[in-house]
Amino acid sequence: MLIDERLHIDTPEGARLTLSLAGPLPRGMAYGIDLMIRALILVMVATPLMLLGRGGSGLYLLLLFLLEWFYPVLFEVFRQGRTPGKAVMGLAVVHGNGAPVGFSGSLVRNLLRTADLFPFAYLTGFIVMLVSSRQQRLGDLAADTLVIHVPAPQARPAPGDGGGEPPDWPLNRDDQLVLLAFHDRGQRLSEERQRELARLAYPELADEAALARLRRVVNHVLGAA
Numbered sequence: 001m002l003i004d005e006r007l008h009i010d011t012p013e014g015a016r017l018t019l020s021l022a023g024p025l026p027r028g029m030a031y032g033i034d035l036m037i038r039a040l041i042l043v044m045v046a047t048p049l050m051l052l053g054r055g056g057s058g059l060y061l062l063l064l065f066l067l068e069w070f071y072p073v074l075f076e077v078f079r080q081g082r083t084p085g086k087a088v089m090g091l092a093v094v095h096g097n098g099a100p101v102g103f104s105g106s107l108v109r110n111l112l113r114t115a116d117l118f119p120f121a122y123l124t125g126f127i128v129m130l131v132s133s134r135q136q137r138l139g140d141l142a143a144d145t146l147v148i149h150v151p152a153p154q155a156r157p158a159p160g161d162g163g164g165e166p167p168d169w170p171l172n173r174d175d176q177l178v179l180l181a182f183h184d185r186g187q188r189l190s191e192e193r194q195r196e197l198a199r200l201a202y203p204e205l206a207d208e209a210a211l212a213r214l215r216r217v218v219n220h221v222l223g224a225a
Contacts, residue, residue: 007134007146009098017098017181020149021135024126026089027147033085038067069110076106082150096134096144099174105143112139164220165213176221183218 009017042064049056049063075083081093081101093101093109116125116137125137134146167175182197189197198210205213 005135007148017177019094019098019146020151022089022091022147022149023135024129026091026149028122030083030085030089030091033088034072034083035085037084038071041067072110073103073106076101076110077103081106086147090150091147092150093145093147096146098177101145105145108143109139109145112142115139164223165216166220167217171221179218179221182214183222 005021005023007019007021009019042060045063046060049060052059072083075086076093079087082091086092093106095101095105113125116122116128116139118124122137125139128137128141129135132141134140136146140146169175195207195211198205198214199207201214201217202210
């Protein structure tokens, strides 16, 4: 169970997302990197703040509190689920359905680190991850979050000759993820399966026309990305 595993999520639109779950080892290394960064910040500001006397000591304790509890939350919310340590290790926090982690989810998972620490050295969190089918510690279970490997950026194939066409509906983030998943995995799908997915997007069109239009919308999204 120390190795990484894959999780398949079928979206309501009929696409399948594949997430590579991060095991304890890369997560522990990411945490160690973040711990060293926080310690370095504290060392750098310690001497100047101590020169301020009791007021400086109070500011130091406040900074210690903020770094301990809100350092991971701010990075996870505003940096696509990635603290500096997670970015180095190629990891990110997402919700259980693959959507980007929000403030409440990140706050819950990080506040419950206290429970995962019990009785020492994240022993409880480590044991829970070993028995969890999705490599989740207690904080992840409570917040319904996952830690996944982020695929390295790859050069996308050039859009097809059909050009791009903007969708005729407001495109949200989930829609973009589905369209990008269709592009990345479409070549591994049969032509009939591609037509079936295209019919879900454009039920009013014939199969070939629906698939051609879906591909043009995908090209438009790729161009915007």
